[in-house]
Amino acid sequence: MRKIAAIRGYHVLTTAIFVRMDTAAAVAREISISTSRQTVGENLYNELLAAIHAGRFEPGERINDxxxxxxxxxxRTPVREALQKLRTLGVVxxxxxxxxxxxxxxxxxVRDYTIVWGALMRALVDExxxxxxxxxxxxxxxxxTAFRNAVKSGDARKVAxxxxxxxxxxxTLTTNQPLYRTIESVQHVIRLGSVTLPDWVDIETLSKGQELLLDALTASDLKAAHKALDHxxxxxIPGAKSRR
Incomplete structure (x- = not known):
């Protein structure tokens, strides 16, 4: 089982840290607020979510509204609205x-959400x-393909x-909106948590699972799709304590 070293110099902050005003300023400079199709709060929500996944806000870092x-x-109203949505999503x-x-x-x-994710994806492929x-x-x-290339380059965030x-x-193929929203939330939490694990997950198993699922869906083979998800x-999950 091949594993790739975790990101050098990237540490989970296990204690509260002081607000870094320079972070708010830096992220703000990259945010473009538009109201053409979205409300300011919705636009800001998407921008902040992207900033979190890009690492411009690190896990444990305070966000000062x-x-x-x-x-x-x-x-402050749209900022609070955006932060509340991110809290509901599970990344804040x-x-x-x-x-x-x-x-x-x-x-x-990450382990618990991955278990839930597997059950949700099975419901989706059944639908x-x-x-x-x-x-x-x-x-x-x-x-x-991009996933495999990111693995080769050692870019953890690109892999995620x-x-x-x-x-x-x-x-996105489900017409069941509660199912879609739940999958979306679970996937965002797993994505955020995956880049701060003490080591990477088994990339070979993950890559093989993608391959098996693609083959099953290309053939419209539901049984094979179930096997891919089981795989x-x-x-x-590195670092996860075993249940007793």
């Missing part, structure tokens, strides 16, 4: 009157009867992104 609103030149955590920060996702949480449009299959193949996009391509359940 006052500083962010000031840097963006907007009121808060304690009233104490802090709002990027969630610190433990290995045990679509393993029948996937050619366009979606092409997208999944592109992300699978392409794996996320691979399965997101499939999850993905074999992935061990």
């Amino acid at each position: 006052v500083a962010l609103a000031r840097e963006l030149g907007i009121s 955590e808060a304690e009233p009157n104490r802090f709002t920060r990027v969630a610190v996702i433990s290995p045990e949480t 679509i009867d393993a029948k996937v449009p050619a366009k979606t299959l092409r997208q999944m193949k592109q992300h699978a 992104l392409e794996n996320f996009e691979f399965f997101t391509s499939l999850s 993905l359940r074999l992935i061990l």
Whole structure:
């Protein structure tokens, strides 16, 4: 079983840290607020989510709504709305009157969410009867290739992104909105937690699972799709304590 070393110099912050005003300023400079199709809060939600996954806000780092609103030149209301949505998604955590920060996702949480994710994906492939449009299959193949290339280059965040996009391509096919929203939330938590594990997950098992699932969906073989998802359940999460 081959594993790749974790990102050098990247550490999970296990204790609360002081607000870095320079972070709010830096992220704000990269955010473009538009109201053409989305509300300011929705736009900001998407921008902050991207910033979190890109590592511009690190796990455990506080997000100051006052500083962010000031840097963006907007009121605190849309900032609070965006942060609340991120909290509901699971990538931000808060304690009233104490802090709002990027969630610190433990290995045990990644493991538990991965188990839930497997059950949700099985429900999805059952719903679509393993029948996937050619366009979606092409997208999944592109992300699978990008995933393998990111592994070769050792880019952990790119690996997490392409794996996320691979399965997101499939999850968009459901017409069950509660199922879609739950899968989306679970996948974002796993994606955030995966880059702060003490080591990478078994890449060979993950890559093989993608391959098996693609083959099954290309053949519209529901039984084979179930086996592919069962294969993905074999992935061990580094650092997760075993249950007794």
